[in-house]
Amino acid sequence: MKGFEPNFDKNDNGAGFNIKDVKEPNLYRDLFPYSEIPKVKFDGELVPIDLPEDIWITDTTFRDGQQSMTPFKVEQIVRLFNYLHELDNNSGIIRQTEFFTYTNRDIKALEKCMSLGYEFPQITTWIRANKDELARVKELGVKETGMLMSCSDYHIFKKLKLNRNEAFNKYIDVVEKSLEYGIVPRIHLEDITRADFFGFVVPFVNKLMELSKESKIQIKIRACDTLGMGVSYASTALPRSIQKIINGLRIYCNVPQSSLEWHGHNDFYNVVSGSTTAWLYGCSSVNTTLLGIGERTGNCPLEAMVMEYGQIKGNTKNMNLHVITEVADYFSKTMGYDIPIRTPFVGSDFNVTRAGIHADGMLKDEEIYNIFDTNKILDRPIVVAVNEYSGLAGITAWINTYFKLSGDDKISKRDERVAELRDWVESQYENGRTSAISNKELELVVKRTFTELMYVEGSCVGYNK
Structure with a gap:
């Protein structure tokens, strides 16, 4: 499969992909001036479509989605988890969902959902890059956890107050502990659409793939478009190109398609097209929430990607799509969520x-x-x-x-x-x-x-x- 050419700086010999430590953060001010609307830059390079044979959907309703609303009650989480299972209908299209582990309510809901014994969606968790939180996941008996690992200089320098090498070492330390526990790490590369792809992302992910080989546990990579900056136009330059992010993780890091996941936000109305683009260019999994709930403008709506799946694959296997309407009714009548009336598929006026x-x-x-x-x-x-x-x-x-x-x-x-x-x-x-x-x-x-x-x-x- 063809990749695009790395855009090394003139003073970089291009000999390999080591962490390129910098004294000052690279904030891409030509693309993100902050006092103006972000810019899209084109580099004239194209990458080929590489649709995986098997694609699927994951869910973060109980994690990223819940952050945007009044905390869910235990019975609401269990009911929504059952809806996910009923909608998937053992098709495996809705493959996983993730839970918080911070409060007694979170843990009680997680344990109740685990006790149901469903194959789909599989239950995973979400933690920060923290060994104490990882130990809690081990105690709960969860087999896979997402780990927040910010990869842009905005986050490394401004939020974590670290440099790139310090962030790299901190992250690897937690990943190695997860592998020691036998827990599959799913690395959430936060803010990847503002990150130095070849200066930090590629060498970091290459190290993760080395650890995968050594441990014989396949580490997963979630590319997180935290502010919805990813675009799907042909020839878009990094760091905003969804095609080049997915293609680059495949070509320069050898991440298997089945271990790649895209997580988008809708700040610029691109979340559905962006998620579909990730599928088309080699990412097996896209992360969603029911009704697109989530911080600011929300996450990618799960029901939208069900429809995208049906259009791309020509069917939705044995999914029970009537459950989409039941979910909308439950959010509206039981949870008091006001669904905009013209929202596709779930709004009262959509047809x-x-x-x-x-x-x-x-x-x-x-x-x-x-x-x-x-x-x-x-x-x-x-x-x-x-x-x-x-x-x-x-x-x-x-x-x-x-x-x-x-x-x-x-x-x-x-x-x-x-x-x-x-x-x-x-x-x-x-x-x-x-x-x-x-x-x-x-x-x-x-x-x-x-x-x-x-x-x-x-x-x-x-x-x-």
Whole structure:
């Protein structure tokens, strides 16, 4: 497989990849001026697509996701863990999830989930590069743990107050202890999209791969796009190029595809495309959270990557995608989480149409304006909302979808009673109404007008439940 050429400084002999210690941190001020929007630099070099045969999803809802919300209750963590298992449905697509180990609540939830004995998702933990925290993982009997190991000079110099060699030695010391315990280390290379790739990342990961060979325990690498700086444009230069980060870890560090993972954030709206790019260029695993919850703008939504997986691989094996809708309902109704209504796949309006012209198309064939059979795949029938712009087509579509009418039972937009309803709707807005007409309100009016529907049960789904 082809790689790109390392961009060594002129005074670097390029003989190898040793830690390039520096007195002052390399903050890439040409790319990250801070007082301005970050810049994207292009170097003209391309790397080839290298999609792994086997790709999968990991989850950090109980770790990175939970940091952005009120701490989950034990029963909520167990319920969400069960949802992950039910969604995966023993397909192995949702391969792992990770837990904190800091509070009694965290540990109780972890132990309850472990006691369920599921194959998927596998339970892992997350710790800082700290031997005391590692000892706690050993006591809990967890077989793999993530370890936070910051790799950019922003973090090494400014946060840890170390130099590169000091950080390197600190990290390796903890990794060696993990291998001694027989715990698989998953190295979280924090802030890799602002790191000196050949000056720190490559020599550090090369050392990790040496330790893997010696111990016969395969160390995993999670490339963390901590501030969402990674971009997927062709010919983007390091450190922001997702393609070159994944390709470089493969070519210059010999990390197996199955041991590579991408962790993205959505600060620049790139988290889904960035995660998919990581898959396409040789990374087997992408890290996600349910509904994309997480710090600042959030992590990569798990449900989005399920859909990306289905498009790339042509199927979702035996996953139960109806569980995505159940998860959204649980977050909304039980956990009090406000899901933006237009969020793809889980928002209340994601398959709602208000435009009359769209409704007219849906009257002819719902496939014209629906992304896929949302009723079959997600247990979310299409919904038409009625407002001042709906017209005859919109009102007719609402009646047929709400009352689940098909074949000869369908109402035609040429039915004179539909015109009566349109006049009623228009009068509402002429008299100053500004809100959409709720399903329940419209149901009562329709049943008075279409008496044959008086005893037909309506379906309050999607919009204005």
